[in-house]
Amino acid sequence: MSQEKEQQKPQKKQPERKCVGCNERKTKKELVRIVRSPEGEISLDRTGKKSGRGAYLCRSAACLAKAVKAHRLQSSLSCEIPDNVIAALEGELIEG
Numbered sequence: 001m002s003q004e005k006e007q008q009k010p011q012k013k014q015p016e017r018k019c020v021g022c023n024e025r026k027t028k029k030e031l032v033r034i035v036r037s038p039e040g041e042i043s044l045d046r047t048g049k050k051s052g053r054g055a056y057l058c059r060s061a062a063c064l065a066k067a068v069k070a071h072r073l074q075s076s077l078s079c080e081i082p083d084n085v086i087a088a089l090e091g092e093l094i095e096g
Helices: 002-009 061-069 070-075 083-095
Strands: 016-019 024-026 030-037 042-045 053-058
Touching: 002 083, 030 070, 042 083, 053 061, 061 070, 061 083
Parallel strands: none
Antiparallel strands: 016 024, 030 042, 030 053
């Protein structure tokens, strides 16, 4: 009887986040987090645990371009993002 209870454990609910580029809801593992640290540095957070203000994106340069063009990434991170930082983020997304 105890084996039946172990097999009937409910599936653990996966946290969902919304991509600021395409506005699709996906599991947190499918998205990558971009974070603005308390010092103001913007970087890619592959672990999802860095402290600071974050925004989630699909793992594609197209979603990054959409988010920047519509100013959704800047709005989510509450700061202006320089072009060189956007280029660096795009390069990291393509590599990863």
